[in-house]
Amino acid sequence: MSNFHLWIIWALGTVGIGLWLVFALPTADSARTSSTFFLPGDTTHGHYQIEVKCGVCHEPGGEVREESCLECHASDLKLARDTHPKSKFRDPQKVALLAKIDASRCITCHREHVPDQTLTHGLTVPSDYCVTCHRNVADTRPSHRDFTFDSCSTVGCHNYHDNTALYENFLFKHAAQPNLLDDPHTLLRKSQSDPWPGQKKEMPLTRADMDAPTKFTADEQIIHEWESTAHGTAGVNCTACHTVPAEVGQNSATSQAGEAATGRGAWSSAVDVKVCGQCHRDEARGFLSGLHGMRTQAGLSPMSPSLARLPMNHDSLHRSLDCNACHPGHEFDTRLAAVEACLKCHDDKHSREYTGSRHYQLWLAEILGKAPAGSSVSCATCHMPRVEGESAGFSSDAVRVVHNQSWNLAPVEKMVRSVCMDCHGLKFSLNALADPDLKDTCYEGTPKRQLKSVNMAESWFKSRQRKSP
Ligand code: HEC
Ligand code: HEC
Ligand code: HEC
Ligand code: HEC
Ligand code: HEC
Ligand code: HEC
Ligand code: HEC
Ligand code: HEC
Ligand code: HEC
Ligand code: HEC
Structure with missing residues (x-):
């Protein structure tokens, strides 16, 4: 074997061991200093607590496992009736959009360890990216003509995933509610623990x-x-x-x-x-x-x-x-x-x-x-x-x-x-x-902002009612 070949083997071996050290080895707190040394930058607010566990998100080789995101987040996104799930982009007409911004992958928008590019909610694309797919929104929604694309997802307008309190029917249906409802109260809980292993009728105990x-x-x-x-x-x-x-x-x-x-x-x-x-x-x-x-x-x-x-x-x-x-x-x-x-x-x-x-x-x-x-x-x-x-x-x-x-x-x-x-x-x-x-102020005081979204939903539905015979 020539020296050149030995060099290659040595180099590959070193890189391999390095990757293994970084991604596979660190499993305990004691590994904190050694593994975080390889972090390219601070991890987001939602994940820094578990950042030492590189393997939660990374393959032993370093690649990010996209399924890991779903293991922890899929059920909540489902409950939130995600407005932009992967399944929305299977339709051949929509597939073309993915060439511009691959919305079928979480890490298109949520990268890690890039603090200078990270916005709130762990978003790592510029906040006007909605334009990539909704450039023509004002054609069907004249009300949107003067809006800039970085205002789409400001509070009270739209979210990318969870619009359960923002979809138009909902806004319209509740538009007339007063600030404080009659009989304001939360739900009360009742006795409800699961039956426990070996439960007997022995209550109450002294x-x-x-x-x-x-x-x-x-x-x-x-x-x-x-x-x-x-x-x-x-x-x-x-x-x-x-x-x-x-x-x-x-x-x-x-x-x-x-x-x-x-x-x-x-x-x-x-x-x-x-x-x-x-x-x-x-x-x-x-x-x-x-x-x-x-x-x-x-x-x-x-x-x-x-x-x-x-x-x-x-x-x-x-x-x-x-x-x-x-x-x-x-x-x-x-x-x-x-x-x-x-x-x-x-x-x-x-x-x-x-x-x-x-x-x-x-x-x-x-x-x-x-x-x-x-x-x-x-x-x-x-x-x-x-x-x-x-x-x-x-x-x-x-x-x-x-x-x-x-x-x-x-x-x-x-x-x-x-x-x-x-x-x-x-x-x-x-x-x-x-x-x-x-x-x-922990919600003491009168809101100073008056959002337009509820009124917009109202006038949208009213204009449609006028149009339909
Ligand atoms: C033993 C200490 C402790 C107690 C008790 C505690 N918390 Fe926390 N809480 C924490 C820590 C630590 C964090 C993580 C903060 C961070 O990562 O910066 C946290 C995070 C949170 C967050 C998430 C903040 C965010 O920005 O994501 C909320 C909300 C919260 N706690 C509310 C509560 C409420 C409500 C209670 C009481 C019912 C409570 N906590 C009791 C220590 C505590
Ligand atoms: C919560 C999930 C998560 C954890 C935990 C995590 N990472 Fe990452 N990491 C990511 C994501 C997401 C990216 C961005 C991947 C991309 O842009 O393709 C990334 C990128 C990286 C990169 C840059 C790779 C590249 O191709 O640019 C390195 C290096 C890295 N991580 C190292 C680590 C190390 C070392 C640890 C443990 C100390 C760790 N990461 C823990 C999610 C995580
Ligand atoms: C081990 C479980 C786990 C894994 C794996 C995981 N997350 Fe999270 N993630 C959490 C928890 C817990 C939070 C904080 C609470 C919350 O917002 O639900 C969080 C928060 C977030 C946030 C909000 C961040 C913020 O600052 O508000 C985003 C976005 C996110 N995760 C995306 C991802 C993506 C993308 C991946 C895959 C690369 C991923 N998560 C992998 C558990 C996980
Ligand atoms: C095209 C960009 C984009 C993609 C792709 C994307 N997200 Fe998000 N994500 C966002 C934006 C924007 C927010 C900020 C809140 C919002 O608008 O819903 C967010 C917020 C979140 C949050 C914080 C909680 C919440 O509901 O806001 C989690 C968790 C999250 N994303 C997980 C994921 C996971 C898991 C995937 C992959 C299945 C994913 N995201 C794919 C743009 C994206
Ligand atoms: C990768 C392309 C893409 C991006 C980026 C994108 N969307 Fe969408 N959006 C879609 C598609 C596709 C639909 C479904 C439209 C349909 O079914 O005709 C949709 C639907 C919607 C709807 C209507 C939801 C409903 O169910 O009625 C709203 C509101 C919306 N998007 C807002 C946004 C906002 C705000 C952003 C940026 C935070 C954004 N979108 C980013 C592709 C995208
Ligand atoms: C951050 C504070 C906090 C922590 C940590 C916490 N609880 Fe609670 N728990 C509460 C509060 C507050 C209530 C009552 C809220 C109410 O009545 O509205 C509660 C109520 C309960 C109840 C009453 C039944 C019900 O409806 O859920 C049970 C049982 C319970 N907790 C078990 C647990 C267990 C088990 C853990 C650990 C896995 C735990 N709690 C950790 C704050 C906490
Ligand atoms: C062997 C079963 C069992 C175990 C183990 C158990 N609990 Fe409970 N717990 C119950 C039952 C039964 C009740 C009362 C009925 C109910 O509220 O469902 C209860 C009630 C509670 C309540 C509500 C108290 C109230 O005043 O309403 C809390 C909080 C609670 N448990 C917390 C805990 C915590 C924390 C632990 C662990 C340290 C724990 N429980 C372990 C069975 C258990
Ligand atoms: C619902 C669960 C629960 C039940 C039932 C329960 N304990 Fe505990 N006990 C705890 C928890 C939680 C701790 C605190 C453990 C810790 O600090 O980590 C504790 C702590 C203790 C300690 C240690 C206290 C100390 O200061 O270190 C003693 C002693 C103890 N329990 C005795 C009892 C006795 C005696 C009974 C029955 C009369 C009982 N426990 C029933 C949950 C329970
Ligand atoms: C009326 C509802 C309400 C009450 C009461 C309330 N919070 Fe909050 N809290 C919120 C909302 C909403 C946010 C998020 C605000 C945002 O992101 O704009 C928040 C944010 C937080 C955060 C994250 C702060 C940060 O800077 O990221 C913590 C921690 C927290 N609350 C703890 C508490 C504790 C502890 C109490 C009681 C002493 C409390 N909250 C009472 C609604 C409430
Ligand atoms: C259990 C009922 C209840 C819930 C839940 C509740 N509030 Fe309130 N809130 C009240 C009552 C009652 C007042 C006092 C109204 C008054 O004095 O006119 C109040 C007062 C307020 C005020 C001050 C109003 C003013 O004019 O100064 C704000 C702001 C507020 N709530 C916001 C919120 C937000 C945001 C949430 C949800 C995160 C929330 N509240 C959840 C009952 C509730």
């Missing part, structure tokens, strides 16, 4: 029924909290949470098998998200698919304020996000979870201003029993709304709390139908969400 080994029953506060709240009352005994079930697995981050034996298996002081998820499937699934739980889902250490890009409270920097972060102790108090828990960590302007809002006054009235249940607005009302099952892809149609706090956050109109319109009219809701100052 301290006499406790099945924890005695060395763990010394804390009077734990026992009182358990006995007097949902789990004790519904017959959920200590070991239902404190045993590591086989399916949660040996290498799960929090299992400490072998501490002491219980009737069901080894006692574990820490309780894994998956243990709660045995009985609260939709809550666990939701939590794991949002910003709060995505690191846990990816097998990394849990999300924590110290890793955040948003402003967080210094006292909480090293807390971990698990179920307990919002449901501390043995009370699992859902009111504490809805405001107090959030403010322990979140410290941006919007979050801090919440307690100065009228929504917060309504919340105080509700928790003090001065106003009916469902009449108020907590952080959770907006970010973790109670919705009917099928609208959030839950396993049943019961009213449940969405535990993915990113579910209705972007684009912002998502919140209109899932939250605001329980109480406010469509036009008011869109105007409020389009006003950046109101984000900063």
